[in-house]
Amino acid sequence: MVFTDYVFYTLAAILLFAGLRVITTRNPVHAALFLVLAFFTASGIWLLLEAEFLGIALVLVYVGAVMVLFLFVVMMLDINVDKLREGFWEYLPMAGFIGILMVIEMAMVLSGKYFDASDAATKPLGYSNTAELGRVIYTEYLLPFELASVV
Template sequence: MIIQALAFYLFAAITVASAFMVIASRNPVHSVLFLILAFFNAAGLFVLMGAEFLAMILVIVYVGAVAVLFLFVVMMLDINFVELRQGFLQYLPVGALVAIILLTELVLLFGAWVVTPVAPQVVQRPIPPVEEVTNTHALGLILYTDYFYLFQTAGIILLVAMIGAIVLTLRQREGVRRQSIPEQVARRPKDSLEIKDVPTGSGI
């Protein structure tokens, strides 16, 4: 029990410190590396809570895909952050206003926090043994039964966001050859191939 408590405080402290260094680091590459460290330690916290599936998803999806993608984008774009910081004071009032609004919403949210009356009944429900229902099985049952519509709604929102990002970044530039799928499908061999009858002995 003491080892679990020490591991929890260790993972929690490193996670909080890494999250702070993500926003405090001057180098964006270092910020992404601290973000990866925070994800790893958050996965360790999930393992301590018995949610090994969420820990695996956090490492595979966020560390293996999202954070590494951030790292490659930051390194490939070669952004001049000195120029970006020059207009910081110009947008400071707007940023402060948004921060005050978000802080007010959080205060109102946690101030109106109440425990649902059915919470004791839910807690007292019999929990099946781990040998019968695994962590992944239990999570799948909850997602695809009680929260099925919310799960599908989240997928639709992500799909719309992905399509919007593609539409916003799609640019028509002159002089660039683009792929035309209908032309490739409708293309026939006689349009691209030509049979030459070379007489015997007249070749190279």
């Protein structure tokens, strides 16, 4: 295995741990901080995939703006966590059923019967994913991009 494989598996393990802690921690501030960790590790994976623009955009947009605002709101509001957990057992059977359906769907997709991943094509010399992203946005998706900028 190459060094980048080890880095990828380390970042993926940290990302899975942080994602799990986002949904299992009891303190909303800690959940938001674990989400920040998840965004940083996802950004690291983007950087490993040589998609530097997407990695930096993830950090700037989500960690730099959205999560700071989310942390501010969570810290300013006095959230009664015990009151939110009162209806937990009422919805547990439906949540378990939906979770089992999702596991079955993922098993079907990952079994290879419905999913055939071909080998990745090699990039031409001088290829830039940022330039390609700009080309696609400003040619194929110009109208939706302009509408999104107005909204």
